[in-house]
Amino acid sequence: MSTVTTRNRTLAMGEDEATNGARAMVNAPFGRALARIAKENPAIVGLTADLGKYTDIHPFRDACPERFFNIGMAEQNMIAVAAGLARTGKTVFATTYGVFASRRAYEFAAIACAHSNLNVKIIAGLPGLTTGYGGTHQAIEDVALMRMIPNMVVIDPCDAVEIESAVEAIAAHQGSVYMRLLRGQVPRVLPENYTFEIGKARPLREGTQIGIISTGLMTERALDAAAALEARGISVGVLHVPTLKPFDGVAVARFAAGVEYLVTAENHVVQGGLATLVAEALFDAGQVKPLTRIGLPDQFIECGSVQTLQAQYGISLDAMIDTIGALVS
Structure with missing residues (x-):
């Protein structure tokens, strides 16, 4: 796990998840964890809707370029492609912003993925009020929407430690998952030995x-x-x-x-x-x-x-x- 300790960060679109105080920070915990797991699991495939930089999937792209696909600004199509790949035995991690995954691609997540309990893991950036770009980009109601889909696991991790542990857990889980994503420099809050378990508080x-x-x-x-x-x-x-x-x-x-x-x-x-x-x-x-x-x-x-x-x-x-x-x- 690569860490730096910092108080100030250069903020970009999608990187406004400011933390309170000075804590150890981990760079791109999602992408790093996915790249590490994918080395041992050839079934893992990564997709993005032209938001690879802003959903931290680039470490996976760099480690497994032949298994990474940028579908473009077409979230419904991306989720449909993810479902098709999952039907061939792949475990698909699809990244975009939460507003687009939950609002724009809702039908596809529900019917193409969850209805058949497919191994599609939707990784959703800009959760809630973590961007200043207004209602078009703030996923403030995504949990309410996604939890109403049968078979859909919904996760909101708190820090870098939990993100890395959750990536391992959802990769091993049979079925569809929606996970909110904190990206960029993410604080480490939980103990290093913390282990995430689906369904456990x-x-x-x-x-x-x-x-x-x-x-x-x-x-x-x-x-x-x-x-x-x-x-x-x-x-x-x-x-x-x-x-x-x-x-x-x-x-x-x-x-x-x-x-x-x-x-x-x-x-x-x-x-x-x-x-x-x-x-x-x-x-x-x-x-x-x-x-x-x-x-x-x-x-x-x-x-x-x-x-x-x-x-x-x-x-x-x-x-x-x-x-x-x-x-x-």
């Missing part, structure tokens, strides 16, 4: 007053917020839920039973994603618990600086600390 921090249930990049902020609130005498636990489908409702119910207040934190609209899944899990378990939802509103987000927009819509670290701290005070 992981408690990362114990607490008794507030319980934060988080997914994706919001888990890094949940951990930082918990540490900041602990300094104020507030006990905060964190449960990381990287798999949105299948959902670990048992772990959620167990975690919820040990705290006074629950908070969900997601880089997604609060309808249909993590918050909804948590509420469903609590209902199924017969639990009643105060629940505060941190996430994006049900609206298209305007163009602007990523950091400014995240603060404006309440998913920045400072905004999280204010929201959670107010629950106890």
Whole structure:
């Protein structure tokens, strides 16, 4: 795993996934992991919809050029090609932006891939509010859409360690997968020995007053917020839920039973994603618990600086600390 430690990064289109504070950074964890796995698995093929640079698949392209195909700006066609390749025994990793995979190619992902439980792994860049290019590029409702497709596994990893581990897991998984992607210089938050498992949530921090249930990049902020609130005498636990489908409702119910207040934190609209899944899990378990939802509103987000927009819509670290701290005070 190649790492650098840095506070500042040169941002490009699709590389606005800013991290809080100084953490070890890993360059292109998805592409590096895929290249490594592909050396031992000749069935792996990589596709992109003219977004190879911005979805970090170039390390795979360089390692296995004969198994890499740029389909062009035609996401529906790319997913159809992926399905055809999967029917010949290939394990296909197809990369594009989440908005195009979930909105434009939805029918193809559902019927061409998931309906036949094919080995197509859709790797979706620019998840949620990680770009300032507005509603045309911000995949703010993709989890809600993709989790409604039968047979489709949905994953939102939090850091470089989990991305690399998840690539291994989904390559071995029989069936279709939709995985959100953090690209470029990605922080390392989880321990080096962390292992991702499809369908498993992981408690990362114990607490008794507030319980934060988080997914994706919001888990890094949940951990930082918990540490900041602990300094104020507030006990905060964190449960990381990287798999949105299948959902670990048992772990959620167990975690919820040990705290006074629950908070969900997601880089997604609060309808249909993590918050909804948590509420469903609590209902199924017969639990009643105060629940505060941190996430994006049900609206298209305007163009602007990523950091400014995240603060404006309440998913920045400072905004999280204010929201959670107010629950106890």
